[in-house]
Amino acid sequence: MTTGRSLRIGEAVLGGGLVALGGLIAFETFITPTVGRSVVGPALFPYLIAGGLTLVGLAILREAFAGAIAHAEGLEMDGMAVFLVAAGLVVEFLVLEFLGWIPAATLLFMAVSRAFGSRRLWVDALFGLALAGLTFVVFNYGLGLNLPAGSILDLFAPAE
Amino acid sequence: MDTLAALGHGFLVALTPYNLLFSAIGVTVGTAVGVLPGIGPALTVALLLPVTYGLEPTSAFIMFAGIYYGAMYGGSTTSILLNAPGESGSIVTAIDGHAMARQGRGAQALATAAIGSFIAGTIGTAALTFVAPLMVKLALLFGPAEYFALMVLALTTVTAVLGNSLARGLASLFIGLALGLVGIDLQTGQARLAFGVPELLDGIDTVVVAVGLFAVGETLYVASRHRFETEEIYALKGSKWMSREDWSRSWKPWLRGTFLGFPIGALPAGGSEIPTFLSYLIEKRLAKKPEEFGKGAIEAVAGPEAANNASAAGVLAPLLSLGLPTSATAAIMLAAFQQYGLQPGPTLFDSNPELVWGMIASLYVGNVLLLVLNLPLVGFWVKLLLIPRPWLYAGILVFSSLGAYTLNNNVVDLVILWVIGLLGFGMRVLNVPVAPCVVGLILGPLAEQQFRRALAISQGDATVFITHPISAALLGIAVLLVVGPMLLRRRQRNAEAAGTPHSSSHSTV
Secondary structure: OEOHHHHHHHHHHHHHHHHHHHHHHHHHHHHOOOOOOOOOOOOHHHHHHHHHHHHHHHHHHHHHHHOOOOOOOOEOOOHHHHHHHHHHHHHHHHHHHHHOHHHHHHHHHHHHHHHOOOOOHHHHHHHHHHHHHHHHHHHHHHOOOOOOOOOHHHHHOOOO | OHHHHHHHHHHHHHOOHHHHHHHHHHHHHHHHHHHOOOOOHHHHHHHHHHHHOOOOHHHHHHHHHHHHHHHHHHHHHHHHHHOOOOOHHHHHHHHHHHHHHHOOOHHHHHHHHHHHHHHHHHHHHHHHHHHHHHHHHHHHOOOHHHHHHHHHHHHHHHHHHOOOOHHHHHHHHHHHHHHHHOEEOOOOOOEEOOOOOHHHHHOOOHHHHHHHHHHHHHHHHHHHHHHHOOOOOOOOOOOOOOOHHHHHHHHHHHHHHHHHHHHHHHOOOOOOHHHHHHHHHHHHHHOOOHHHOOOOOOHHHHHHHHHHHHHHHHHHHHHHHHOOOOOHHHHHHHHHHHHOOOOOOHHHHHHOHHHHHHHHHHHHHHHHHHHHHHOOOHHHHHHHOOOOHHHHHHHHHHHHHHHHHHHHOOHHHHHHHHHHHHHHHHHHHOOOOOHHHHHHHHHHHHHHHHHHHHHHHOOOOOOHHHHOHHHHHHHHHHHHHHHHHHHHHHHHHHHOOOOOOOOOOOOOO
């Protein structure tokens, strides 16, 4: 259960994050030496946007502490499910180029299914495998895209 | 009669069996993906981008046009049967549409939505045919200062109109603008905010951001709420046909919705929220039985749904003739054009008439195909709603990562997708609208370019934006749009000094 209070903290994190992002952009722009000659250089818009981010961030911080927030009555949330979905994506981008599309997408499919309450791990795995295999074939051979087969294959069949 | 000749030529392009096939594929997959809960038109277009990579541009955009219209049709099915509007344009449809479905009149609600969409889409496309060339003529009068002002206006309306908190809309907009800064500056070739990561030099892709916000962020949110919410799907039963009364109550709302939707959609201040809400209010005022509204009045489905589709056609007018996206979906279409190295705008009509007119002609064709797909085959699409949720969202994420990876064959895009997805989840929880972020990301760099061009021409004289009358007027409207509602709200607050804080939990995507 996420209460109104922790949502208020979330809101404050958003506001603070915006202010921090504005500061980061301003700092990064400041330390980047300007090249080229034009009436308006490449630094003006970053400064403007940094200023905008800071102002909006402050406004949201004010709302967080004093004003109305979203879902003031609290919002029930399943943290484990969020973690599973997010972790599934991390695993996918970590193993994608090594193991290849088919295992990576299958793992993602299983993680998300589990997050949504599916308990039949093997059925999910089979279904995910079928989807991953099908997309691999259709997109690589039918539509000419390059989903990775996985560099692990090179270990077994070194390119000559 | 240049326009008709050009359109005729477009039909010759669109009606070749090859392109007809892609139009048919486009409307079919557009409907199929659009029907899936949680997937609105913007995400449908973004997810189906990879499918078109292998095609040459004309066929690709004919397919796109089909996907775009198909997603609009599919979206109404979801909002009526599941009460899960995939985008803000169908929020209104969902109210009475779902009420009708609950009373066992789902088939009639779907029929009036489909026929209304067909009529609105066809009239809207016809209007687009004639308005787009006029806009091109107007665009030729525009210099960089006017373009800049126009983009500021579009950014303002997307931000100020959506959602109920200006600060939240602006937060989303500025996040988008900040993401748009990343990469090589177009005018000087200087790297900005790339932090030494070579993959960031090309900038952050609009498609990755859109998919991250709409698909990953939404999936994370739905996952977090899945255990606490139940959804009701209503099977179609009884007569599938609209009665004589249904027809007589529907046809006027269809037409009124169309005439609201197209012009508002075509304005640089466009979007589909305003016309659909206006249509609802007008139909309620004109209805013989206004007390039925909210409890399943067919007019409240017919009018807004027509307005929604007509505005979808309207949005294409500034997109094609000015290169100006006014909705998240249009922003993704613009990204698709850029993917092919094309920049929509007046020159596109000269340099690629086949593509532009072939695409417009295919909208007429697509509409007819969609009517056929949606009336007799609606039962088939309804079955898609029954896909088990775990597999549905797992599939959405598999396709999201597929789309993000295949953009540049690059794992870094998947990392960006993940980060943006978490950001989108946070925004969804805190009720921050995501559309301004997507539009800001793609319009920000374009606006900056025009701004700097204008100042280069005026040799640094910043008053060009105010001394040029068109530019001054556009900027004036933009300021009014932000300040006006603020003043109104303040007045209201003063009037009801002890009012309760306004809170609403509907999502505005």
